[in-house]
Amino acid sequence: xxxxxxxxxxxxxxxxxxxxxxxxxxxxxxxxxxxxxxxxxxxxxxxxxxxxxxxxxxxxxxxxxxxxxxxxxxxxxxxxxxxxxxxxxxxxxxxxxxxxxxxxxxxxxxxxxxxxxxxxxxxxxxxxxxxxxxxxxxxxxxxxxxxxxxxxxxxxxxxxxxxxxxxxxxxxxxxxxxxxxxxxxxxxxxxxxxxxxxxxxxxxxxxxxxxxxxxxxxxxxxxxxxxxxxxxxxxxxxxxxxxxxxxxxxxxxxxxxxxxxxxxxxxxxxxxxxxxxxxxxxxxxxxxxxxxxxxxxxxxxxxxxxxxxxxxxxxxxxxxxxxxxxxxxxxxxxxxxxxxxxxxxxxxxxxxxxxxxxxxxxxxxxxxxxxxxxxxxxxxxxxxxx
Numbered sequence: 263x264x265x266x267x268x269x270x271x272x273x274x275x276x277x278x279x280x281x282x283x284x285x286x287x288x289x290x291x292x293x294x295x296x297x298x299x300x301x302x303x304x305x306x307x308x309x310x311x312x313x314x315x316x317x318x319x320x321x322x323x324x325x326x327x328x329x330x331x332x333x334x335x336x337x338x339x340x341x342x343x344x345x346x347x348x349x350x351x352x353x354x355x356x357x358x359x360x361x362x363x364x365x366x367x368x369x370x371x372x373x374x375x376x377x378x379x380x381x382x383x384x385x386x387x388x389x390x391x392x393x394x395x396x397x398x399x400x401x402x403x404x405x406x407x408x409x410x411x412x413x414x415x416x417x418x419x420x421x422x423x424x425x426x427x428x429x430x431x432x433x434x435x436x437x438x439x440x441x442x443x444x445x446x447x448x449x450x451x452x453x454x455x456x457x458x459x460x461x462x463x464x465x466x467x468x469x470x471x472x473x474x475x476x477x478x479x480x481x482x483x484x485x486x487x488x489x490x491x492x493x494x495x496x497x498x499x500x501x502x503x504x505x506x507x508x509x510x511x512x513x514x515x516x517x518x519x520x521x522x523x524x525x526x527x528x529x530x531x532x533x534x535x536x537x538x539x540x541x542x543x544x545x546x547x548x549x550x551x552x553x554x555x556x557x558x559x560x561x562x563x564x565x566x567x568x569x570x571x572x573x574x575x576x577x578x579x580x581x582x583x584x585x586x587x588x589x590x591x592x593x594x595x596x597x598x599x600x601x602x603x604x605x606x607x608x609x610x611x612x613x614x615x616x617x618x619x620x621x622x623x624x625x626x627x628x629x630x631x632x633x634x635x636x637x638x639x640x641x642x643x644x645x646x647x648x
Contacts, residue, residue, distance in 0.1 A: 270306060271343050273417055277304055277410070278320070278344070284406045285322050291367050291375045293320040293406055294360070294391070298382030299583040300407045302510040305345065307338050315356040315387055318345065319363045327363050329356055357387075361394045378403045412580055412588040413602035418512060419626055422581070422604055425504035425514035426624050426636030428462040433518045433639035436498055439648045444492055444522050448472040448485035455500045464502035465511055468585055471499040478519070478618030481575055481610060492523040495617045496646075497610075501585060513585045515606055516637050517622035520646045532569065533619055533643040536611050539563040540621040540641070543577055543591075543607040549631030553595040560609040561593075569611050578606040581624055603627045604636075619643075 281304065285293060295301040295318040302308040305328065309316035314331040326345040330338060335349040348363075350356045367375050376399045379388055392400065414422065432455060435441055441454050449472075456467040473483035474490040478497040490496060497519050503511035521529060543560040557577040564573045576592035579585075581604050589597050589605060608622030623637040 269417065273415060274304060274306065274344055276415075278326070280410050281320070281406060282322060284410060285378070288378075288401075288405055289370060289373075289376055290378045290401070290406055291322055292364060292377050293403060294318070294377055294379045294383075295320070295403060296380040296383040296387055298380045298403075299587070300380060300403055300411070303407075303411055303583055306510060308510060310334065313384070313386075315350075315360075317356070317360055317387070319360060320345075321364075321367055329359055329363070331356075357390045357394050360391065364395065374399045376401065378406050408588045411582060413600065414582060414604050414626065415602070417506070418582060419602070419604070421504065421506035421512035422514075422624065422626060423636055424463070424506060425502075425512050426516070428464060428504055429459065429501060429514035429516040430637050430639045431462050432458045432500065433498075433516050433637070436518060437520060437640050437644040437646065439646050442648045443474075443490045443496055443520070443646055444648060445489060447487050447489055448474055448477065448483075449487065451490065451496075451498070452485035452500075455498060456502075459500060459502045459514075463504055464514070465505045467500075467502040468513065469499070469501060471497065471517075473497040473618060474522075475617060476615050479612040479614045479616065480618070481612065481620065490522060493521070493526075494523075495519055495521050495525070495529060495619055495643075497618055497620055499620065499622065510583055512583060513581050515581055515585060515622065515624055516639065517608055517610075517620045518639060518644070519619040519621065520644045522646055524645065525643060529617065529619075530643065532611055532613075535564060535567040535569060536609060536619055536621055537641055537643075539609045540607060540623070543609060544623060544625055544633055544635055547591075547599060547605070547607060547625050547627065547633045549598075549600050549627050551599050553589045553591050553597045553599060554593050556591045556599075556607065557593055557595075560607070564609060564611065572611045572613055573609060574612060575610065578608055580605045599627055601627050601629050601631060 332349040452470040472485040475494040499517040501515035505511040539560040578591035604626040610620035612618040
């Protein structure tokens with residue numbers, strides 16, 4: 263693995279300081295990070311999703327240690343600057359190693375030690391830790407990390423911009439008719455989109471949804487053998503991970519709906535409502551606004567058009583190292599948006615058994631508190647004749 267640059271190391275030292283401050287506020291004595299995005303966000307190292315234990319042990323005070331399988335140690339960089347590397351062999355019990363590292367960790371006076379463990383840790387890992395440390399209180403690591411991760415720094419925003427621009431280029435190819443649709447299966451078009459994402463700089467493809475005709479009414483449709491015909495809406499929702507220099511990757515996510523031939527009047531009218539709702543949602547997503555209020559803005563427009571029952575999901579989700587993370591634009595989320603928050607705005611209208619449509623941009627709130635859309639591909643219902 264390439265060594266982290268001075269800029270990346272500085273960002274990680276700052277993140278660790280912010281995490282420890284949050285740990286103090288939440289009464290957390292140690293943060294234990296395994297699989298998931300928190301580990302690479304803090305260290306630059308992404309663990310392989312294997313059964314062997316990987317765990318960053320970050321106490322409130324004192325040195326951090328990264329416990330890794332010995333065969334993974336060569337992939338770890340920046341050990342000297344951020345943490346002490348603790349490789350273990352297959353003949354050792356890594357949970358015992360972790361237990362010894364936490365032996366001196368004490369809770370607040372009169373309370374048990376409080377440990378925050380990765381939300382994505384294997385259940386076997388957590389159960390083993392609970393057996394080894396029975397007098398410990400366990401909470402989710404996201405209690406500490408999620409709100410910090412949700413506010414992107416300048417380096418992260420730059421990566422999201424690059425990812426969004428790359429996805430935009432693929433969306434423009436779709437709308438320009440450079441990706442044939444009619445007569446091809448959804449799976450074939452999905453593969454074509456995925457290949458173009460990689461060609462435009464993504465290190466991996468996370469998804470490439472293609473839902474044609476009635477399949478477009480299923481928001482997370484799995485592309486299959488259905489052959490795309492003429493006069494149909496085709497919902498294309500795709501994204502991947504885009505790496506910036508030596509840093510971990512950040513995600514793109516875009517949805518554009520096209521129609522293969524002349525759309526019906528119902529399709530046109532429905533899409534006009536959708537486009538207005540999405541535009542209003544983006545415009546409303548400003549610093550000082552509650553996340554749920556953006557959802558309310560998009561939903562009200564669709565409701566007022568008599569189509570509310572066909573909008574079946576939240577308006578958006580945060581994005582960063584993960585495709586879905588805080589903040590979520592959904593009713594009941596009172597979190598106040600602030601500069602650095604990045605999220606999708608993606609209302610959809612789905613007529614079961616007939617057609618569906620969705621329109622999605624990634625938006626980041628700038629330093630002035632205004633929304634900055636990271637996608638600029640045509641927002642209209644583009645007709646594709648190929």
